[in-house]
Amino acid sequence: MSLSLQIDSARLASEIETLALISDAQPPAVTRVVFTPTDMRARAWLIGRCESAGLTIRQDAVGNVFARWQGSDPAASAIGTGSHIDAIPNAGRYDGVVGVLGGLEAIRALRRAALRPRHSIELLMFTSEEPTRFGIGCLGSRLLSGALSPEAARGLIDKDGESLEQVRLNAGLDQELESVRLPQGYYRAFVELHIEQGPVLDRERVPLGVVTRIAAPASARITIEGAGGHAGGVLMPDRHDALCAAAELVLAIEYAARSTGSVDTVATVGICEVFPGAVNSIPSRVRISVDARDTDLARRDGLLQAVETAAHQVSERRAVGITTEQLNADAPAECALAIVEALSAACRKHEQKFLPIISRAYHDTLFISRIAPAGMLFIPCRGGYSHRPDEYASVEDIGRGTLMLAETLASLSA
Numbered sequence: 001m002s003l004s005l006q007i008d009s010a011r012l013a014s015e016i017e018t019l020a021l022i023s024d025a026q027p028p029a030v031t032r033v034v035f036t037p038t039d040m041r042a043r044a045w046l047i048g049r050c051e052s053a054g055l056t057i058r059q060d061a062v063g064n065v066f067a068r069w070q071g072s073d074p075a076a077s078a079i080g081t082g083s084h085i086d087a088i089p090n091a092g093r094y095d096g097v098v099g100v101l102g103g104l105e106a107i108r109a110l111r112r113a114a115l116r117p118r119h120s121i122e123l124l125m126f127t128s129e130e131p132t133r134f135g136i137g138c139l140g141s142r143l144l145s146g147a148l149s150p151e152a153a154r155g156l157i158d159k160d161g162e163s164l165e166q167v168r169l170n171a172g173l174d175q176e177l178e179s180v181r182l183p184q185g186y187y188r189a190f191v192e193l194h195i196e197q198g199p200v201l202d203r204e205r206v207p208l209g210v211v212t213r214i215a216a217p218a219s220a221r222i223t224i225e226g227a228g229g230h231a232g233g234v235l236m237p238d239r240h241d242a243l244c245a246a247a248e249l250v251l252a253i254e255y256a257a258r259s260t261g262s263v264d265t266v267a268t269v270g271i272c273e274v275f276p277g278a279v280n281s282i283p284s285r286v287r288i289s290v291d292a293r294d295t296d297l298a299r300r301d302g303l304l305q306a307v308e309t310a311a312h313q314v315s316e317r318r319a320v321g322i323t324t325e326q327l328n329a330d331a332p333a334e335c336a337l338a339i340v341e342a343l344s345a346a347c348r349k350h351e352q353k354f355l356p357i358i359s360r361a362y363h364d365t366l367f368i369s370r371i372a373p374a375g376m377l378f379i380p381c382r383g384g385y386s387h388r389p390d391e392y393a394s395v396e397d398i399g400r401g402t403l404m405l406a407e408t409l410a411s412l413s414a
């Protein structure tokens, strides 16, 4: 049965703009950190849009939102699509949002086209895909897939000392975290629409990317403890300056990522907290974050080992204490062939050029792929820029990606 699918790109674009204004940053930047008042307003707005589309809403104990279109066969497993709406500080307006609002528009288009899906179709808004508040990304999808235990989640505390437990209960989410995990087979398939967050599609002028693999992410928190002291009274030979040690370690981390022999290895130190942070006091404690990734698991683990070795050498050389707390070290994910095929068939049906592509960013699909056949569809973002206020995806590319998503959901839910 051929559907006459029409994507309402104007409404979708306007919804993306409306959501971008629910933010703790000045436009064009977007900041929306999980369970802040701004995030709660955004969640309420999104739920309202899903209810207006006739979908049935439920939220789980960690705040994952499920907006369901009931299929004709209640016993059949569901087809899932979705992404996140939380945004790191000073981010753009498309990361995650394209997959949530594009997913909503794809479902609306299918309902307008009078599709009668056998399998229910569920739009998900995952809680805290970004690591901003609790230090670990994909919090909602990790709990859904069992990649993170409820005990470990209960131990998460933000930098102001607020626990995940406190903030989720304050948000009215009072079920136990044990209830979040989904059984294997809950989803027959899962597809996430997302901007590429890289330069390939934009550079190659190809409007769609069918993701084949998602790189392996890892992150750690490293604390360097020095002696501190008076900036005037302590002579240079007598110093154990935590910030100078951190600086040496940051460059060693960069060198380690550059020297694996592959451009697929990346490492980033995005956070550097200096204590006591006074002009005339030698830094006594520095905390840095390390984000390390590779498409190849063994190479990523080799990088983590090189970081450990570098930390040990700096500690010895400068007589400072260095402790590393690993926050996550996840395996890469292969996208399911059936989903890759379904997405490719949708692109061919509409005579759209597409590329098989690797995702260097991580996504909730990385974890949902552990409990369901999962895949992703990318659209270009200008210059590959993301996690920046000038992140940009065109209305046309968003509409095209949404149309391909709708076609794919139709074929998977038959």
Ligand code: HGY
Residues within 6 Å of the ligand: 129, 130, 131, 137, 197, 360, 361, 362, 363
């Ligand atoms: O960091 C990432 O890869 C994702 O955008 N949170």
Ligand code: MN
Residues within 6 Å of the ligand: 095, 130, 387
């Ligand atoms: Mn992101």
Ligand code: MN
Residues within 6 Å of the ligand: 084, 095, 096, 129, 194, 363
């Ligand atoms: Mn994202």
